[in-house]
Amino acid sequence: MTNEPIDPKSSARAFYAVQLKRLRTERKLTQGELGGHPAVMVSDKLIGHVENCYRPPTLRLSKGLDRALDLCEFFEGVYAAIKRESGPTPSFWEYAEYEGLASSIKSYQNFLVAGLLQTEEYAREILRAGNRADRLDELVAIRMERQDILRRDDPPWLIVLLDESVIRRIVGNRDVMRRQLEHLLAVMNQSNVTLRIVPTDGGIYPVGAFNLLTFREEATVAYVEGVHGHGQLIDRGRQVCDLEVLFDQIGAVALPVAQSEKLIKVALEDL
Numbered sequence: 001m002t003n004e005p006i007d008p009k010s011s012a013r014a015f016y017a018v019q020l021k022r023l024r025t026e027r028k029l030t031q032g033e034l035g036g037h038p039a040v041m042v043s044d045k046l047i048g049h050v051e052n053c054y055r056p057p058t059l060r061l062s063k064g065l066d067r068a069l070d071l072c073e074f075f076e077g078v079y080a081a082i083k084r085e086s087g088p089t090p091s092f093w094e095y096a097e098y099e100g101l102a103s104s105i106k107s108y109q110n111f112l113v114a115g116l117l118q119t120e121e122y123a124r125e126i127l128r129a130g131n132r133a134d135r136l137d138e139l140v141a142i143r144m145e146r147q148d149i150l151r152r153d154d155p156p157w158l159i160v161l162l163d164e165s166v167i168r169r170i171v172g173n174r175d176v177m178r179r180q181l182e183h184l185l186a187v188m189n190q191s192n193v194t195l196r197i198v199p200t201d202g203g204i205y206p207v208g209a210f211n212l213l214t215f216r217e218e219a220t221v222a223y224v225e226g227v228h229g230h231g232q233l234i235d236r237g238r239q240v241c242d243l244e245v246l247f248d249q250i251g252a253v254a255l256p257v258a259q260s261e262k263l264i265k266v267a268l269e270d271l
Helices: 012-026 031-035 044-051 059-068 074-086 091-101 120-127 133-151 164-168 174-187 237-253 257-270
Strands: 104-109 157-163 193-198 210-214 221-224 232-234
Touching: 012 044, 012 074, 031 044, 059 074, 059 091, 091 133, 091 210, 091 221, 091 232, 104 237, 120 133, 120 174, 157 164, 157 237, 164 193, 164 257, 174 193, 174 257, 193 237, 193 257, 210 237, 221 237, 232 237
Parallel strands: 104 157, 157 193
Antiparallel strands: 104 210, 210 221, 221 232
């Protein structure tokens, strides 16, 4: 993030950021008040990040801002210009907004620890490749902020199925991995977190990591992860249903929580 003034003429995204801050200020709304509007429902931090070009806006946010600020497709139109200018926004940003609203999150991970359970140094190691130092700091900060939802007064249920290879794979170095495994053991004590290990003899599932988000009043949304945030957000019923069935099938061979805890402790001792 930079402290230099943003030039609204430099890009559609910069114009979006400047106009968002201007319109919010004119209406005498704080970032938290605008983010808390029923049509928007995002954190004050997210509003601040968009206003400072720290992260791109999404279609969902743009539509919500138009409703909250009583505008006729203004931000939605600028969002369309951003897409024309820079290509489609990675689906991850859309997913991250949904994640903050979900009542439960189910995650299957076959290569890395789920982002919501990563330590800062583990996240830094896996995000390091292909990113400049300043960009890396931003990405790590965003990942750590996502974890705030687990510390809310009404946190979502988080159910994670983690392939055994994940807890055996050395990320960074042994010290980084040791602290990551210790963190997993600690979060397993949280009442809203269920972590189970899929043993190496539990079968092969030819699918990448994916998440399922459920809501109190909306249909379930799925997200199939991809490189650098270029995953796929899925809200079509049949495809989401297929992933729900697959999650249950993988869960059927996963170890119970107590045995999963023991296996993580064994992996920790082996480091």
